[in-house]
Structure formats: C-alpha cells, structure tokens
Amino acid sequence: MVRKYVVSPGGRRGAHPDIGSALRAAAARGRAARIEIAPGQYEEQLTVHGEVELVAAGEPGSVVVSRPRGTVLTAFGSVVVRGLVLTGRDADAGVVHCRGGSLALDRVEVRAHNGVCVHVSPGASATLTDSGFRFGRTVFTGAAGVVERCRFAAAADNAVAVIESARVTIRDSRVDGARIHGVRVSDAWAQLTGCEITGTERAAVIADTQAELTVEGCRIEGVHGPALQFVEQSRGAVRGTRVRDAENGILVASGADPQVRNCVFTGCRDTGIHVQDAGRGAFEDCEVVDAGNVGVLSTRGGAPQMSGCRVSGGNVGIAVTDHARGRFTGCLVRDLTGVGLRVLDESKAVFEDSRVERCPFGLDTKGNGGTTAELTGVAFADFDMIAVAAVGQSRVTLRAAVAERGLLGFGAGEEAQLHLHDCTVTGVETGGALAFGTARLVARNLTVTGAQSYGLCGTGSAFVDVAGSRFEDCAATGLRFDESCGGRLVDCSVTGTSKTAVQHTGRVQLVSLRTTLPVKEITEPAPPPTIVNNYHGPVFVEAVHSAQLAWGNTNVAQQQTLQGRPDDRGEQTGDAGHAGVDRPRRAPTAPASPHASASPTSPHDPTAPNAPTDPDGASR
Structure with a gap:
C-alpha cells in the first residue's frame, strides 16, 4: 500500500516543512510513498530511493525546486515526478540525474543553465511525457528511454543525445533552437515519430558512429545546416518526413546507408539529397522542390540508388560528380533553369525509364574517359538548347532515348563518344544529332523526324x-558532313521534302543509302596562296635611282665622289683649301612602306662599299 506524505512550507499540522524531510520519513518506513507538495519555492537537493512519487499539489509548475549549483534531483529505484519545476546551474551531471532504476517525468519543466537538464546513466531507464526542457541537453547514456509530447528549447548544445548503446523512442515532440543538433544518435538506437525540429545551427537530426536511426512522419524546417544527416556507417530509415528551408535536405557520407522513402525536401538552400564520401542510400518516391543549387547530388565517391523520385524547380536536377556513382530509375526532372542531368569528372551514372522536361539542357557530361553515362528509356522534352551534350573525353550511351521539341537532339564534341541505339528525335528546331571536334558518334536505328535544318551533321575532324537509321522530313538536308569529318553510312534512308539527302566531302563512305533526293559532294575551296613576308630588307614603293644600301653590318663607311668639271672641284666641295679631296656624305635613302621592311641584296653588290668580312674572309 502506498503511504502519502504532505509537504507545506508553512509547516501546517501533519505536514513536513520541506521535501527532504518527507523523503527521509518515507525511506525510514521502506514502503512505496506518495509525497504531495504544496505550491511554493523549495531550495533543496533531493536524493530519492525506492518507490517514490513526487507530486505538485497545485497546478503543474506551481512547485519550484532549485539549487544555486549542481544537481537538484538524484534518483535511484522507481521514481515518478509530476508537475514540478526543477531548476539548476552548472549541473554537469544533470539537474535531474537518474543513476539507476527507472525515472518518470510527467508535466515537469527542467531548466539547466550552463549544464544538463536530464542525464540517464547506463542501465537505467527514463520516461518523459508532456514535459519541457530548456537551455540544457537531455542525455541517454547506455540507457533506455521513451519521450512523448515533450519540448526541448534553446539548448546550448545538442537538445537530445542518445549515445553509447542507448535505446530511445521519441514521439510527437518538438525541438527549437538548439545550438548544435536537435537530436544526436551516436553508437546507439533511436526512433523519432511525429516530431518537429526547427532552428538548429547544425544538422537537425544526425546519426553517427554506426548508429541506427528511424525518422518517421517528422517535420524539419528553418535549420542552418542539414535537416537529416547519416554519417560514419550509420543505418536506418526515413519515411514520410517533410523538410523545408535547410542547407541540405538529407546528407549521407562516410559509408552511411539509410533507406529513405516518401519524403519531401522543399526550398533547400544548397541540395535536396546530398550523398558524398562513400555514402550510399536507397531513395524511393521522394521529391525535391526548388533546391538552390542541385536537387540530387552524388559527389566524392557517393553511390546512391533512386527510384520513383521527382525533382522540380531550382538550377540542376541530378548531378553525379567527382568520382561518384549513381543509379536512377523512374525519375522525373522538370522546370529547371540549368541542366536536368549532369555527369562530370570520372563519375559513372545510370538512368533508366526517366523523363526530363522543360529544362534548357537535358544531360551534359564532361571529363576524361572514365566519365560515363548510360541512359535507357529516357525521354527529353521541351528543352531550350540540347537534349544530350557530351564533351571532353566522356562517353555516353543512349538506348531507346527520345528527344522531342527542342533546339538540338544529341551532340558530341571535343573527344567525346556518343552511342545511340534505337533513339528518336522529333520536332527539333536545328538538327537531330551533331558531332564536332574530334568526337565519335555511333548511331544504330536512329530516327530523326521533322528537323528544321538537318537530320545528322558531322564537322571538324x-x-x-x-547504320539502320532513318531521316524524315528534314527541312534542309538529311545528313551533312563538312570539313574533315569521316565515317560511313550503312543501310540508311532519307525521305521527305529535304533539299538534299546527303551533303559530304567524300570522306564519309556511303555504303548503302535509300533516297530519291540528290546526294551532293561539297567542293572544298582551294587553299589560299602562301604569303611570305621578309622583314630583313627595304621594300620600295616607287622607282629609286642612285641608291646605296648596306645591311647586316656592324659598321659601314660610305664615300661619294662628286662628278663635275676639274676646275669646279673647290666650289663643288665648298672648301677651297682642300680642293680635290672627297668628303664623306650620307647615302640617300628611299621611302619605305610603313607595313613592310627591306629585303636584302646580293652580298657582292657594288653599291655597298667597304663591306666588312667574316673572320674567314668571306664578305657578308
């Protein structure tokens, strides 16, 4: 039978003046006890043993128990606390510390200034219902716990920590404004159902160190970091969860492998689904809306698998970059400002039975020969620029792909390789397929219909x-090959109202072609004349007479003898005291073109007197 004890600060008859005295009386009897506490302020440190219930006699919150420093309530045995407010400061072990047995907090408020609200030690268990926890974290260390309809607010670090093999279930609870994580599960097991988490500075919910975490029917919004994060080989499941306004909707890294189903990630500032550093994960029937950068990103060795997922709005739909992998089945990507699918930098991606619509670019690939994309049953519709663009040395294989209503169907450039099998292009404004640079384009059973310019074009080298391809109703030409483009056509047909079936330079072998339209060989223009400019001598633009020229010499000495009557030499020279002596004069020069230089004359030109010689005696 439970014995009742009453606590009243006034010390009325039959009541204990403080809680401690009632606990001592209950311990002396060694029986189950119920201690009813009158409203008021109690500055005490409580240590509870055995089977004890502490109950506020008035409304919940009317009884405040506090201490200036350290733990307020230490529990051993089977302890129930109802309606109390427990306040402490600098309580590293917890304002409430369950050291053994079981503890139940019902309609309790715990305030921990610069400390821990509740600490449940290894082997103990705690049940928290309809309670509030402010400023400090709630820690389950190797313990068991159930949390229902509780609120965790303004925690200075993690709001709830489940660590060291603990097992905790959290239902219908709310976490607001944690300085680090809302819920952290580390080397432990936890399940969150119907919870709301807002305003955390790092990941709202994180699983690390081989943890196992299940998140179901939760709502996460307005967080500064990722909404959900699985790292360090953690496992678990996320189902029916909604995320809004987070840096990343879900971040998976370092070997983690969650199962994510029927989740929506809206307005994420960077990425909706982000997998990196050997992270994996299976994503089914998820939706990413208006991601700021990339809807789904697999990078740095990530390897997710996705099926039935939808990406809409934002910049890039699905990107696989930097040595990553990914398999995407039954996905829908639409209404982006950039590219629907992207594969870069030695990554490998497989897309199956998916659709990309209303995006400027359908798929782009770039990287070395290790960059590959394989698409089967993928449709591209209403693209502004090009459905598929492969550049660099990347390799793209399309099987049963469809491109409709855009500028250009499929293209390969630089040193890329593009393989088309049973593909169809319809209603494009320019052409069905294009190869340029030194790219290689291989097409089997390709059908191009209604291109407003050409069906297929090859240019450059x-x-x-x-082979086995059809080009119908292409406005200008079925196939066109320019410059040094080479290759072959086997068992192809060109029909419709095109002006020509094939235009080529003779470097493409027309092995077999069915058409009633003309085939024209493009005559290559003659190469332009070679122009050699000599920049080592004069160029004259007018007739020049009596010119003396010298070049290629370090020193030049010139003399000129004046021609005239013998008795006029003194006047000719202008020096009567030195008649008959020639005076050196500067050689006259001819006007030169401003766009050309002089060209050399013969080294034996008699008009270049006193030319110096090389050391071996040869004149220069």
Whole structure:
C-alpha cells in the first residue's frame, strides 16, 4: 500500500516543512510513498530511493525546486515526478540525474543553465511525457528511454543525445533552437515519430558512429545546416518526413546507408539529397522542390540508388560528380533553369525509364574517359538548347532515348563518344544529332523526324558511324558532313521534302543509302596562296635611282665622289683649301612602306662599299 506524505512550507499540522524531510520519513518506513507538495519555492537537493512519487499539489509548475549549483534531483529505484519545476546551474551531471532504476517525468519543466537538464546513466531507464526542457541537453547514456509530447528549447548544445548503446523512442515532440543538433544518435538506437525540429545551427537530426536511426512522419524546417544527416556507417530509415528551408535536405557520407522513402525536401538552400564520401542510400518516391543549387547530388565517391523520385524547380536536377556513382530509375526532372542531368569528372551514372522536361539542357557530361553515362528509356522534352551534350573525353550511351521539341537532339564534341541505339528525335528546331571536334558518334536505328535544318551533321575532324537509321522530313538536308569529318553510312534512308539527302566531302563512305533526293559532294575551296613576308630588307614603293644600301653590318663607311668639271672641284666641295679631296656624305635613302621592311641584296653588290668580312674572309 502506498503511504502519502504532505509537504507545506508553512509547516501546517501533519505536514513536513520541506521535501527532504518527507523523503527521509518515507525511506525510514521502506514502503512505496506518495509525497504531495504544496505550491511554493523549495531550495533543496533531493536524493530519492525506492518507490517514490513526487507530486505538485497545485497546478503543474506551481512547485519550484532549485539549487544555486549542481544537481537538484538524484534518483535511484522507481521514481515518478509530476508537475514540478526543477531548476539548476552548472549541473554537469544533470539537474535531474537518474543513476539507476527507472525515472518518470510527467508535466515537469527542467531548466539547466550552463549544464544538463536530464542525464540517464547506463542501465537505467527514463520516461518523459508532456514535459519541457530548456537551455540544457537531455542525455541517454547506455540507457533506455521513451519521450512523448515533450519540448526541448534553446539548448546550448545538442537538445537530445542518445549515445553509447542507448535505446530511445521519441514521439510527437518538438525541438527549437538548439545550438548544435536537435537530436544526436551516436553508437546507439533511436526512433523519432511525429516530431518537429526547427532552428538548429547544425544538422537537425544526425546519426553517427554506426548508429541506427528511424525518422518517421517528422517535420524539419528553418535549420542552418542539414535537416537529416547519416554519417560514419550509420543505418536506418526515413519515411514520410517533410523538410523545408535547410542547407541540405538529407546528407549521407562516410559509408552511411539509410533507406529513405516518401519524403519531401522543399526550398533547400544548397541540395535536396546530398550523398558524398562513400555514402550510399536507397531513395524511393521522394521529391525535391526548388533546391538552390542541385536537387540530387552524388559527389566524392557517393553511390546512391533512386527510384520513383521527382525533382522540380531550382538550377540542376541530378548531378553525379567527382568520382561518384549513381543509379536512377523512374525519375522525373522538370522546370529547371540549368541542366536536368549532369555527369562530370570520372563519375559513372545510370538512368533508366526517366523523363526530363522543360529544362534548357537535358544531360551534359564532361571529363576524361572514365566519365560515363548510360541512359535507357529516357525521354527529353521541351528543352531550350540540347537534349544530350557530351564533351571532353566522356562517353555516353543512349538506348531507346527520345528527344522531342527542342533546339538540338544529341551532340558530341571535343573527344567525346556518343552511342545511340534505337533513339528518336522529333520536332527539333536545328538538327537531330551533331558531332564536332574530334568526337565519335555511333548511331544504330536512329530516327530523326521533322528537323528544321538537318537530320545528322558531322564537322571538324569528327567520325560518324551510322547504320539502320532513318531521316524524315528534314527541312534542309538529311545528313551533312563538312570539313574533315569521316565515317560511313550503312543501310540508311532519307525521305521527305529535304533539299538534299546527303551533303559530304567524300570522306564519309556511303555504303548503302535509300533516297530519291540528290546526294551532293561539297567542293572544298582551294587553299589560299602562301604569303611570305621578309622583314630583313627595304621594300620600295616607287622607282629609286642612285641608291646605296648596306645591311647586316656592324659598321659601314660610305664615300661619294662628286662628278663635275676639274676646275669646279673647290666650289663643288665648298672648301677651297682642300680642293680635290672627297668628303664623306650620307647615302640617300628611299621611302619605305610603313607595313613592310627591306629585303636584302646580293652580298657582292657594288653599291655597298667597304663591306666588312667574316673572320674567314668571306664578305657578308
């Protein structure tokens, strides 16, 4: 039978003046006890043993128990606390510390200034219902716990920590404004159901160090970091969860492998789904809306698998970059400002039975030969620029792909390789397929219908290998090959109202072609004349007479003898005291073109007197 004890600060008859005296009386009897506490302020440190219930006699919150420093309530045995407010400061062990047995907090408020609200030690268990925890964290260390309809507010670090093999279930609770994480699960097991988490500075919910975490039917919004984070080989599941306004909707890294289903990530500032550093994960029936950078990103060795997912709005739909992988089945990507699908930098991606619509670019790939994309049953519709663009040395294989209503269907440039099998292009404004640079384009059973310019074009030094393909109703030409483009056509047909079936330079072998339209060989223009400019001598633009020229010499001495009557020499020279002596004069020069230089004359030109000689005696 439970014995009742009453506590009243006034010390009325039959009541204990403080809680401590009632606990001592209950311990002396060694029986189950119920201690009813009258409203008021109690500055005490309580240590509870055995089977004890502490109850506020008035409304919840009317009884305040506090201490200036340290732990307020230490529990051993089976302890229930109802309706109390427990306040402490600098309580590293917890304002409430369950050291053994079981503890239940019902309609309790715990305030921990610069400390821990509740600490449940290894082997103990705690049940928290309809309670509030402010400023400090709640820690389950190797313990068991159930949290229902509680609120954790303004925690100075993590709001709830489940660590060291603890097992905790959290239902219908709320976490606001934690300085680090809302809920951290480390080397432990936890399940969150129907919870709301807002305003955390780092990941709202994180699982690390081989933790196992299940998140179901939760709502996370307005967080500075990722909404959900699985790292360090953690496992678990996320189902039916909604995320809004986070840096990342879910971040998976370092070997973690969660199962994510039926979740929505809206307005994420960077990425909706982010997998990196050997992270994996299976994502099914998820939606990413208006991601600031990339809807779904696999990077730095990430390897997710996605099925039935939808990406809309934002910049890039699905990107696989920097040695990453990914398999995407039954996905829908639409209404982006950039590119629907992207594969870069030695990454490998597989897309199956998916659709990309209303994006400027459908798929772009770039990187070395290790960059590959394989697409099967993928449709591109209403693209502004190009459905598929492969550049660098990347390799793209399309099977049963469709491109409709855009500028250009499929293209390969630089040193890329593009393989088309059973693909269709319809209603494009320019052409069905294009190869340029030194790219290689291989097409089998390609069908291009209604291109407003050409069906297929090769230019530069590209190589095309086209077999079993049809080009219908292309406005200008079925196939056009310019410059040094080479290759072959086998068992192809060109029909419709095109002006020509094929225009080529003779470098593409027309092995077999069915058409009633003309085939024209493009005559290559003659190479321009070679112009050699000599910048080592004069160029004269007018007739020059009596010129003396010298070049290629370090020193030049010139003399000129004046011609005239013998008795006029003194006047000719202008020096009567030195008649008959020639005076050196500067050689006259001819006007030169401003756009050219002089060209050399013969080294034996008699008009260049006193030319110096090389050391071996040869005149220069």
